[in-house]
Amino acid sequence: MLAHPPPKWLKPLAWVALIWNLCGVIAFALQMLMTPEVISKMPIDQQAAYSNIPVWSTIAFAIAVFGGTLGSALLLAKKSFALPVFTVSLMAILIQQYYNFIVINSVEIMGSSAVFMPLFVVVIAILLLCVSFKGKQQGWLYAN
Template sequence: MSTPTWLKPLAWAALIWNSLGVIAFVMQMMMTPELISKLPIDQQAAYSDIPLWSTIAFAIAVFGGLLGCIFLLKKKALAIPTFTVSLAAILLQQYYNFVVINSIDLLGASAVFMPILVIIIAIGLLYISIKGKQQSWLN
């Protein structure tokens, strides 16, 4: 079966989306104690005490998503395991955000929208990759 015409534009949009995730990760890594001290007190603790496992999950999530998009653009089935690992890392990171630090209490209900969107997009990219392999769009 031939590759659908929408796959490449979707993969490019997803690449841009995941690039924004990489930028967010880099920005978090660049947070200095001075910048953290300018945040509200309750948010300062959340940024000061991020455990290494959550930071690693964040890195795997965003760089895995970016790499998965590159595989998708190159029509490689390696997108499937890459997006799978990225999604698992996203879920682990969100466990920290919602269970460990309870980001809803820190940031309000609006803190739920972006993580849910991230999860939905990650599931969608994994689904498209699996479907692509089944339909022989990916090899």
């Protein structure tokens, strides 16, 4: 039993978050399925970036998108375990963005347009973390 009924916006938000994170899973799958032929059609600097992605960055990407998807499903089910799952997902996003912005300097490779989507991803992850925190705090989410 929930301590307080959740606000009416929680369920639509959770559905949108789930769809958003499933799009992230698709992006991950597309990156994993990228063939050398596809990579060879990119500009030279992008070829190097895609050909040399370290395993730790790929693992961070996977944890970020699958964690976000699981967290969204848990939020939809009103489970408080969404909070630690979103926390791990956000940490993985930040690790992945460390690779993108510090290690390979994606802005230099792809221009300023490389900033918008990663920034948007981080902002959404923080918002979902805040919603799950508030939901747990307000009793909208429950433990079992």
